[in-house]
Amino acid sequence: MEKCPCCKTKKYLACCGRFIKLKQHPETPEELMRSRYTAYTLGNMDYILETMKSPAADNFDRAAAKKYALQTRWGTLEVLKSMTEQNKGWVEFIAHFKVEGAEQILHEISEFRLDEGKWYYIDGEIQTQPHSCAHC
Template sequence: MGGKTTSACPCGGKDYAGCCGRFIEGGQLAGTAEELMRSRYTAYVLRDDAYLKATWHPSTRPADNLVADEGLKWLGLEVRRHVPDGDRATVEFVARCKSGGRAQRLHEVSSFVREDGRWYYVDGSFPEKGG
């Protein structure tokens, strides 16, 4: 047949290769913290531990594998806001997943820093759920 089939990106983009695939597999650097956050979500979906570690700032990067929970299935991503501030940025998002048959939501406000032109995830806080 020839040609590569296009598939939707786990982060919600129409085409994986033109969306997060260009960062995860294509070696391009994310231009914004939001692009990096979306590609990190996609890397969790794809269980790409090496990419997750490479994009996590060395000062806060855990030594353990990041995708150890085999029973976790990621279902979708909603980016709520992206606040760039020079070489720092904040991205708030909600990621939906299922673990052990139970649906869950991960609501995080993530901090990012850019060093030498490259964005890194630093850490995140978890706002309390509203009633």
């Protein structure tokens, strides 16, 4: 893989591949969110599970997520806002993709927590209309 799916401008190993493949730890919530997006595009549920904690991890269906990820044609990722406060962070993004030929978007505000020096995805709020995030 040459270009990284999260931005299409950087090489994979210089971008998200350093976290997914080389096992480095993202230094910011935005780096973690981008690497998780890339992991979804690759169907890498090991990385998805390694980078999440409760409450998000409580109901995660690995098999269903992998099936969906592999059936999806991933497009562009837009990071709208990113903010960090001490051991918490938020990233608002829009992911563009196609499922069975139908164009779709996922607009989410993801929440992250720093735990023992590592960032984890802990929750996400799906946006159904334009939203002004108090955190971002």
